[in-house]
Amino acid sequence: MSDNKIVVIGLGYVGLPTAALMAKAGFDVHGVDINPDTLDALNAGRCPIGEPEVVQLVTDALASGRFKATSQPEAGDVFIICVPTPVTDDKKSDVSIVRAATRALAKHVKKGDLVILESTSPIGTTEFTVGEELAAQGFDIREDLDLCYCPERVFPGSTISEIVENDRIIGGLTPRAAERASAIYARFCTGPQLRTTSATAEFSKLMENTYRDVNIALANVFGHIAEAAGIDVNEVIALANRHPRVNVHTPGPGVGGHCIPVDPWFLIDGFPEETGLLLQSRNINDNQAARIWSRVKATGATIRKVAILGAAYRGNLDDARDTPAEYLIHALEADGVSYAVHDPYVSRFRLHGGREIPISANLEEALEGADAAIIMTDHSDYRGLGPQAFAGMAGAVVADGRSLVDRAALAAAQFTVIPVGAPQLDAK
Structure with missing residues (x-):
């Protein structure tokens, strides 16, 4: 044949x-x-x-x-x-x-x-x-x-x-x-x-992506503990990963893409009695964006507009499928807060249901008049951002979901910095 x-x-x-x-x-x-x-x-x-x-x-x-x-x-x-x-x-x-x-x-x-x-x-x-x-x-x-x-x-x-x-x-x-x-x-x-x-x-394909989802959720829980304990989780992870059989992931603002946030649901749907751990992991990861927003609100600052930095679910890609940024948008809209989205790679950003969200490729434009900025994607463009990059903001709160910004420089310049997996840095 x-x-x-x-x-x-x-x-x-x-x-x-x-x-x-x-x-x-x-x-x-x-x-x-x-x-x-x-x-x-x-x-x-x-x-x-x-x-x-x-x-x-x-x-x-x-x-x-x-x-x-x-x-x-x-x-x-x-x-x-x-x-x-x-x-x-x-x-x-x-x-x-x-x-x-x-x-x-x-x-x-x-x-x-x-x-x-x-x-x-x-x-x-x-x-x-x-x-x-x-x-x-x-x-x-x-x-x-x-x-x-x-x-x-x-x-x-x-x-x-x-x-x-x-x-x-x-x-x-x-x-x-x-x-x-x-x-x-x-x-x-x-x-x-x-x-x-x-x-x-x-089953093998579902197991692969579910394994990754659960381990990301574990890293996010470690991040929650570190925030409460006043410890930088990245330092702890670096030490724990020196163990020859340990490889803890890095916490972040959630999980995106068309595989990891979707595939575990096939197992949860088909085997509900056996998948309590998988369901909990899904809920932890899907709640990360809203959790970051809650920490921003807890600063007590007046937040009328948020600049969302990154629509793509992963750095240096133009792919916004199932992006954590969508969960953040829903949380902001629920609180009546306006937002602008910046992404150097994504040109079209559609939410589930088909609604299209405007995207700016100009960072200064997206930040203009914002009371807070929340970094959602690990684009290389955001690495090392300091006070000058955020100078056009109306407020001074920066939530770093990807551990990218220059925390010390921002704090010294009177910004409040909220890192994922670490305690808040208040203006010095």
């Missing part, structure tokens, strides 16, 4: 670079997405993702003629699903997009095809969501088709090397399916391949 024609459903942060890598490896790739802006960019030969290495790869793939993109699937040999798997407003698993994508591609699947789900999903999604839709078309999902779950491990900013070099878990509904998928990934991935069942692979 040739397996030369690949259909990739979902051309986002995972699907698009995966499609381009496969085209580079010599596959004939048909990409599918329902976002007209994504399709317009690709059909004009442009990459809608700003990461330089991804841009080069995608533009080369488009120019080669081996990669094209439309809004509808077509016949192929291998179908790869890379669509979002969000949670609902009440934190329940939502695999409706996976189901819809499978229903759309199922009309083009023929006996003998390989179908791979890459989207992070609740345990059983491959068999009981993707499989059900394929079975509804009359296929025996074990005999007529090969069905797999093969999750990605992507770190924005290093997307290509992560896809190519990381270990790749190949979760087959059958051993035959795993063997066949393994041969596909071997064409463009150099990392070791680890074969298992689809359900085990699904």
